Amino acid sequence: MRSDVVRLYKVVHTWTGITAGMFLFIAFYAGSITVFAEPLARWVSSPAPVRLTALARSDELIARTLAVRPDAAKEFTLYLTDTEDLWARLTWRKGKDDRTPWSAELSPAGEVRLAQSYRSSLADFVDNIHRTAGIPGANDIGETIMGVVSAVYAVALVSGLIIVLPSLVKDLFALRIGANLKRMWLDAHNVVGVVSLPFHIVIALSAVVFCLHDQLYDALDYVVYDGRLKSIMAASNPFNSIKKDERPAPMLPVNALLERVKAASPSFVPAEMRYRNAGSRGASVQVWGYDTRYMTRGKGFAVISPVTGEIANTDYLPGREGTWTGVVATFFALHFATFGGDVVRVCYFLLGIAGAFLFYSGNLLWIESRRRTERRNGGPVIQKTSTRLMSAATVGVCLGAICAISITIVAAKWLNGRVANIDVWHNGVYYAVFLASVLWSFLRGAAAASVELLWLAAIAAAAIPFTSLFSWALPALGMQGSASMAALGVDLVALSAALCFVWMARSAAHRVQCGPADSVWAASHRQLQEAAR
Amino acid sequence: MNQIRRDWASKTSAGAILGFSLAIGLAGLFAWLTPGGLATPNKFQLVMWLTAPIWLTTLSLCFFFSSGMRAWLWLGGANLLAYAGLFACRFFLR
Numbered sequence: 001m002r003s004d005v006v007r008l009y010k011v012v013h014t015w016t017g018i019t020a021g022m023f024l025f026i027a028f029y030a031g032s033i034t035v036f037a038e039p040l041a042r043w044v045s046s047p048a049p050v051r052l053t054a055l056a057r058s059d060e061l062i063a064r065t066l067a068v069r070p071d072a073a074k075e076f077t078l079y080l081t082d083t084e085d086l087w088a089r090l091t092w093r094k095g096k097d098d099r100t101p102w103s104a105e106l107s108p109a110g111e112v113r114l115a116q117s118y119r120s121s122l123a124d125f126v127d128n129i130h131r132t133a134g135i136p137g138a139n140d141i142g143e144t145i146m147g148v149v150s151a152v153y154a155v156a157l158v159s160g161l162i163i164v165l166p167s168l169v170k171d172l173f174a175l176r177i178g179a180n181l182k183r184m185w186l187d188a189h190n191v192v193g194v195v196s197l198p199f200h201i202v203i204a205l206s207a208v209v210f211c212l213h214d215q216l217y218d219a220l221d222y223v224v225y226d227g228r229l230k231s232i233m234a235a236s237n238p239f240n241s242i243k244k245d246e247r248p249a250p251m252l253p254v255n256a257l258l259e260r261v262k263a264a265s266p267s268f269v270p271a272e273m274r275y276r277n278a279g280s281r282g283a284s285v286q287v288w289g290y291d292t293r294y295m296t297r298g299k300g301f302a303v304i305s306p307v308t309g310e311i312a313n314t315d316y317l318p319g320r321e322g323t324w325t326g327v328v329a330t331f332f333a334l335h336f337a338t339f340g341g342d343v344v345r346v347c348y349f350l351l352g353i354a355g356a357f358l359f360y361s362g363n364l365l366w367i368e369s370r371r372r373t374e375r376r377n378g379g380p381v382i383q384k385t386s387t388r389l390m391s392a393a394t395v396g397v398c399l400g401a402i403c404a405i406s407i408t409i410v411a412a413k414w415l416n417g418r419v420a421n422i423d424v425w426h427n428g429v430y431y432a433v434f435l436a437s438v439l440w441s442f443l444r445g446a447a448a449a450s451v452e453l454l455w456l457a458a459i460a461a462a463a464i465p466f467t468s469l470f471s472w473a474l475p476a477l478g479m480q481g482s483a484s485m486a487a488l489g490v491d492l493v494a495l496s497a498a499l500c501f502v503w504m505a506r507s508a509a510h511r512v513q514c515g516p517a518d519s520v521w522a523a524s525h526r527q528l529q530e531a532a533r
Numbered sequence: 534m535n536q537i538r539r540d541w542a543s544k545t546s547a548g549a550i551l552g553f554s555l556a557i558g559l560a561g562l563f564a565w566l567t568p569g570g571l572a573t574p575n576k577f578q579l580v581m582w583l584t585a586p587i588w589l590t591t592l593s594l595c596f597f598f599s600s601g602m603r604a605w606l607w608l609g610g611a612n613l614l615a616y617a618g619l620f621a622c623r624f625f626l627r
Contacts, residue, residue, distance in 0.1 A: 154593060225564075232577055235574050
């Protein structure tokens with residue numbers, strides 16, 4: 001590689017990295033947590049207020065619910081699992097964004113009990129932070145911005161690879177720990193970047209697609225499909241595979257339908273059944289579930305007619321997808337870690353945290369390359385505004401997001417069932433903590449704020465297992481902590497995170513007091529003393 | 534050997550704009566020329582997925598061009614070929 005090309009790509013890498021870095025830090029940190037969205041949902045859930053109807057009585061539950069509430073026939077969901085975050089056996093809602101769905105249960109005597117309750121998911125909130133990096137706004141503006149950020153991130157990846165290629169063999173496994181701290185951070189940045197490069201390429205490309213698919217489809221429709229894409233999409237839509245027919249017809253029992261799906265794919269484990277137009281000849285049921293033997297989009301589904309029992313569509317049934325949806329399912333799986341079970345999920349969690357480290361260390365290197373040094377200036381220095389502001393922003397945004405997510409998780413458990421609209425509280429707590437952290441970092445300076453915010457991060461993370469302890473020890477609080485392995489896993493990870501933050505806070509404090517005084521990470525009074533000498 | 538020119542604005546715009554149109558064009562060719570043609574159910578998703586790697590590879594590598602002018606010319610030529618192919622598909626395969 002010619003050295004002038006490498007120099008040029010160094011500039012590309014610097015500016016793409018510094019533009020996208022902090023957005024990506026938040027997206028990766030929240031994304032790592034989103035890999036374990038299900039355990040998080042189970043950790044935060046409060047037990048269902050009534051005993052859930054036994055699965056064996058599902059047919060009776062459906063029949064009786066439809067008898068008292070015919071409006072539910074248009075679309076309702078029957079849940080087949082029995083985890084603690086399940087709050088009702090049968091629910092229906094008006095449209096996708098209806099936050100107050102109805103639910104129905106059977107009393108032991110066989111009466112239908114209806115309830116309408118506000119539902120929200122903490123896991124969805126964290127996922128939302130992952131997808132938008134916390135950029136608020138209507139019309140998915142956050143996602144669109146993150147689509148552009150992801151495109152910039154892809155360029156940063158390729159340019160980073162081009163820079164390290166000439167010295168790859170020589171430098172890759174050299175982690176030069178020593179007096180030259182910048183060299184050590186650069187070595188660490190390079191080895192993490194190169195080792196996890198395939199993961200990053202997959203994430204960057206799929207994130208661009210997830211965030212910008214509307215725009216990409218529009219362009220393809222205009223240029224390639226000549227306006228016919230909508231009709232092709234409608235023809236491909238699995239939900240249209242059973243034609244509407246309003247003549248009444250009896251439905252087969254739940255178990256019979258599940259048997260048919262099992263026959264079609266024995267390794268598929270159903271989790272929920274979404275009925276549409278129940279009771280009519282054109283009724284359909286989407287049986288959603290998991291299959292760990294295949295690379296899946298997450299949940300897959302088969303569409304089955306509850307009247308005839310025929311399977312109408314398997315385009316999204318793992319292992320039965322067909323060429324086109326099968327290939328795309330692989331891309332989804334590579335982003336969502338929905339293959340290979342818990343081992344892959346743990347790997348994705350660690351790769352995600354390593355990715356966050358990559359962006360953080362990238363910003364540190366930017367700062368280190370630009371700060372004034374005593375050596376170059378031949379004496380004590382006052383740092384440039386650019387490095388001062390960038391270090392404050394890096395600390396405030398990155399540590400702010402970490403603190404805000406932990407505190408939102410804790411607050412969700414304490415507020416669950418005590419406030420009317422918990423979504424508002426998720427947002428309020430997250431943005432209050434995040435913005436306060438950023439403000440704090442600019443007011444106090446990066447050096448002091450890094451130590452203080454790391455302590456806050458440690459306390460906030462430790463509050464997660466302590467919340468569980470409280471909920472077990474004091475049942476009067478009404479939080480009823482979950483004792484499943486999944487929920488305990490959340491406590492355990494949070495506890496180890498807290499210990500990591502303590503270690504980081506202590507070494508950051510050491511650096512503030514004892515590190516080089518011409519660093520942006522030295523205590524400000526030391527920087528001033530140096531300069532005044 | 535000639536020093537490589539930086540030409541930030543012209544190279545970046547060539548990669549972003551012509552790279553994008555090239556991606557749409559090549560993905561369109563894929564849609565036409567793979568079995569079943571344009572209207573095959575469910576194919577459109579993979580077609581859309583293809584645009585991202587083509588676009589971003591072009592954008593990432595376009596700084597290798599020795600000047601912004603060359604980037605525009607080469608990528609413009611590639612676009613002409615891709616869209617000529619697309620029009621040929623429309624004309625002959627419809």
